[in-house]
Amino acid sequence: MAILGLSLCGLMTTLTLPAKSQGTNYIPPVQKLNSDIMTPEVLWSFGRVSEPEVSPDGKLLLYGVTYFNIPENKSYRDLYVVPIEGGQPRQITNTQEKEAGALWRPDGQKIGFLSAKSGDMQLWEIDPDGANARQVSSIKGGITGFKYSPDGQKILFTADVKLDQSVTDLFPDLPKANARLENDLMYRHWDSWSDYTYSHVFIANYNDGKLDEPKDLMPGERFDSPIKPNGGMEQINWSPDSKQIAYSCKKLAGKAYALSTNSEIYVYDLANGKTENVSKGCMGYDWNPVFSPDGKYLAWESMARDGYEADKTRIMIKDLATGTRKSYSDNFDQNATLMSWSKDSKTIYFISDWHATEDIYKFDLPSGKITKVTNGIHDYHNVKEAGKYLIAEKVSMSQPAEIYRVDPATGKDEPITTVNQNLLSQLTFGKVEKRWIKTTDGQNMLTWVIYPPHFDAKKKYPTLLYCEGGPQSTVSQFWSYRWNFQMMAANDYIIVAPNRRGLPGFGMKWLEQISKDYGGQNIKDYLSAIDAVSKEPYVDKDHLGCVGASYGGYSVYYLAGHHQKRFKAFIAHCGIFNFEAMYSTTEEMWFENWDMGGAYWDKKNLAAQRSYSFSPHKFVQNWDTPLLVITGGRDFRIPFTQGMGAYNSAQLKGIPSQFLFFPEESHWVLGAQNGILWQRVFFNWLDKWLKVDKK
Numbered sequence: 001m002a003i004l005g006l007s008l009c010g011l012m013t014t015l016t017l018p019a020k021s022q023g024t025n026y027i028p029p030v031q032k033l034n035s036d037i038m039t040p041e042v043l044w045s046f047g048r049v050s051e052p053e054v055s056p057d058g059k060l061l062l063y064g065v066t067y068f069n070i071p072e073n074k075s076y077r078d079l080y081v082v083p084i085e086g087g088q089p090r091q092i093t094n095t096q097e098k099e100a101g102a103l104w105r106p107d108g109q110k111i112g113f114l115s116a117k118s119g120d121m122q123l124w125e126i127d128p129d130g131a132n133a134r135q136v137s138s139i140k141g142g143i144t145g146f147k148y149s150p151d152g153q154k155i156l157f158t159a160d161v162k163l164d165q166s167v168t169d170l171f172p173d174l175p176k177a178n179a180r181l182e183n184d185l186m187y188r189h190w191d192s193w194s195d196y197t198y199s200h201v202f203i204a205n206y207n208d209g210k211l212d213e214p215k216d217l218m219p220g221e222r223f224d225s226p227i228k229p230n231g232g233m234e235q236i237n238w239s240p241d242s243k244q245i246a247y248s249c250k251k252l253a254g255k256a257y258a259l260s261t262n263s264e265i266y267v268y269d270l271a272n273g274k275t276e277n278v279s280k281g282c283m284g285y286d287w288n289p290v291f292s293p294d295g296k297y298l299a300w301e302s303m304a305r306d307g308y309e310a311d312k313t314r315i316m317i318k319d320l321a322t323g324t325r326k327s328y329s330d331n332f333d334q335n336a337t338l339m340s341w342s343k344d345s346k347t348i349y350f351i352s353d354w355h356a357t358e359d360i361y362k363f364d365l366p367s368g369k370i371t372k373v374t375n376g377i378h379d380y381h382n383v384k385e386a387g388k389y390l391i392a393e394k395v396s397m398s399q400p401a402e403i404y405r406v407d408p409a410t411g412k413d414e415p416i417t418t419v420n421q422n423l424l425s426q427l428t429f430g431k432v433e434k435r436w437i438k439t440t441d442g443q444n445m446l447t448w449v450i451y452p453p454h455f456d457a458k459k460k461y462p463t464l465l466y467c468e469g470g471p472q473s474t475v476s477q478f479w480s481y482r483w484n485f486q487m488m489a490a491n492d493y494i495i496v497a498p499n500r501r502g503l504p505g506f507g508m509k510w511l512e513q514i515s516k517d518y519g520g521q522n523i524k525d526y527l528s529a530i531d532a533v534s535k536e537p538y539v540d541k542d543h544l545g546c547v548g549a550s551y552g553g554y555s556v557y558y559l560a561g562h563h564q565k566r567f568k569a570f571i572a573h574c575g576i577f578n579f580e581a582m583y584s585t586t587e588e589m590w591f592e593n594w595d596m597g598g599a600y601w602d603k604k605n606l607a608a609q610r611s612y613s614f615s616p617h618k619f620v621q622n623w624d625t626p627l628l629v630i631t632g633g634r635d636f637r638i639p640f641t642q643g644m645g646a647y648n649s650a651q652l653k654g655i656p657s658q659f660l661f662f663p664e665e666s667h668w669v670l671g672a673q674n675g676i677l678w679q680r681v682f683f684n685w686l687d688k689w690l691k692v693d694k695k
Helices: 254-259 421-426 485-490 508-512 521-533 551-560 579-585 589-596 606-612 616-622 641-652 672-690
Strands: 048-054 060-069 074-083 100-104 111-115 122-126 145-148 154-162 197-207 236-238 244-249 264-269 275-277 286-291 297-302 314-319 325-327 337-341 347-354 357-364 369-372 379-386 389-396 399-406 413-415 432-438 444-450 461-467 494-498 539-549 567-573 627-632 657-662
Touching: 048 100, 048 379, 048 389, 048 399, 060 100, 074 111, 100 145, 111 145, 145 236, 154 236, 197 244, 236 286, 244 286, 244 297, 254 589, 264 286, 264 297, 286 337, 297 337, 337 379, 347 379, 379 399, 432 521, 444 485, 444 521, 461 521, 461 551, 461 672, 485 494, 494 521, 521 539, 521 551, 539 551, 539 672, 551 567, 551 616, 567 672, 579 589, 579 606, 579 641, 589 606, 616 641, 627 641, 627 672, 641 657, 657 672
Parallel strands: 357 379, 461 494, 461 539, 539 567, 567 627, 627 657
Antiparallel strands: 048 060, 060 074, 100 111, 111 122, 145 154, 154 197, 236 244, 244 264, 264 275, 286 297, 297 314, 314 325, 337 347, 347 357, 357 369, 379 389, 389 399, 399 413, 432 444, 444 494
16 A cells, blocks of 8 residues: 655645634635646645624624644634625634634624633633733533523533543543443444543533533433534524423434434423423424524424434424424425524515425515525525525535625625635635436436636546545535545546435435435436536546545445456545444444445335445456545545455455555545645545546
């Protein structure tokens, strides 16, 4: 196995470095690039804008920006405030501690945020101009999130509570023993082992910047809120009168947890201390509860079916006066996510994906009507009302996230932040084209085609088929710091990215076709896409590559045994190689049971046995094409042994192959230098096999 060395000198070839250091935080200097073609170093120099929050008076926007110091291999995040109507942003923090979870205090006089400046992560406050920083909480072990009550008199926060015993707790005379003793499932999840703690919701009185003794809303409960591994404070919210707290939780444990997606919405009453399950009978995921500003309704995202994580996400609303509950999007063949109420409690704004773009929609409660607000080649995130505007993050394949104000009547948008304008103005990106391609069963499939910068139709370009993961996640207008289509195009590749069967945004029938059919129609869809685009005179059909991650990595492995000599190189990142081993070593069993149809040992289950017949390891005898395998040691969703199995098989067959292993990365690659290394190895591999002048 050969892995290219990482030189810090190499990191500086396209940037004016070393960057300006203020001894505290890190903000790159104004950079002068020596080329208009993006490199991995430039990609990792973009500022990452996140967590927009509107001030109580609707005039100011609070947000954070993260920058990576590449030589240090470290990220820095600071907070900014800018007028929503436009103007110069003001940086209000300047530290090494990466302030997170920032919120306006309800009176608008303070901004609260999380910081580890004192050791553990605690709640701090500052003035909106950045002055008078002070620590508010001193919770042993730290806190993980917080929210002010609307009346400003209380704070809810989340913190980890140890309720389970480790080996050294069980055997205190062996304090240096390093082992785990397990009796049930879910002992690890996504990228971490259970640490014997559970995330609980607490409340505490808040007065003059100080907290009283907190109260645990979930005493003794071996459950998490927010729901692990990816839930955040959007899963917990106050009622507008500050008398109730709604939170999301899946109150199951061990094997029961591993087999079910049935989370619930619980409402805790501060006056009597009682907790009510308001989503009882909703059998799938229920989460992200939001009270209407008038206090009459509670809305949340709801899935109907247990065990199906890609079920349609519905608008569920409970009338708190009558107790009635209703799904308002049963006739809406799309997902409804990231909901927020209008101030008058008559409208819910939300994000939905349709035809591979994510737009803002609105639901009118009195009429029950759903209307699309925005339209374009983009993805919107996190919509919120701010006076006469809507505020949302917006990205595309050609732009990292910035925050926009949107006219809810016309859908017209304008940028509020332009964090990356300097870099973007110096770069030339390739054209992003939408095509509709006929599939083998006569359906129309939306496929993105991304061209190299300075594309010349008279030339022939090596071309990549991109295989999406999920399997049920759309090929939308996302901006990625790993699977970045403009980064691929900058290396003189054409990219073909089909929205094959199994992706949302094209109706539930299109989405659900993939379950129990991994080696069926969606594989034909991939080939339909690359075959159609390969007919273009500027595509070098003798130098095609195929790349993908997760389910896309599975697709690569499967196509390696079924591609009829189409491709000259493959790259699979964290892909599924052996279905039987995957079933026995992954953690979220509901996923495997739904998509495979059951366990591999159930020989009477014909649907499951058909699913397992699609396992790529059964077709290694057909492999004959160079393969790069990438995986992370902390990937517990698709354990790294899956990648090892594929790589070892290729080696034993004498197929040119490489194995890029990141011991500390998970299903993703999050470190700066690891991310740049990933890009270098990725393109070195493709260039070696697909570029004529390098052969």
